[in-house]
Amino acid sequence: MRFAFSALTAAASASLLLAVACTAAPKAAAKAAAKPDLPLGRSVYTRECAACHGPDGKPAVPNSPDFSLKSYQKSVKDAQLTKATLDGGKTMPPFKGKLKPAEVPAVVAYVRTLGKK
DSSP states (O other): OHHHHHHHHHHHHHHHHHHHHHHHHHHHHHHHHHSOOHHHHHHHIIIIIHHHHOTTSSOSSTTOOOTTOHHHHHHSOHHHHHHHHHHOOSSSOOOTTTSOTTHHHHHHHHHHHHTTO
């Protein structure tokens, strides 16, 4: 009887831990996605974007958007910046497969800071 009770208690504890872990992981991922890593974004931007988009968001090559303009920042959604980053554009190369998953939202968040200077 004692063994059956212990096994039942252990199984219930394991189920509870699994349930907590399953609900905590998505919350942690959502929190990470909601607050991207700006230092990482700056690093990626400096390494991959600044040559064409300028270190301050002012275009260094023709036909690049001016990230420093508040009007530009208001006109584009994060999803559009993400898509452009991953898929590229007319003259911009795609970065899908080149950037790590955490780098994409980080660089988008950093681009957003360029319109606030």
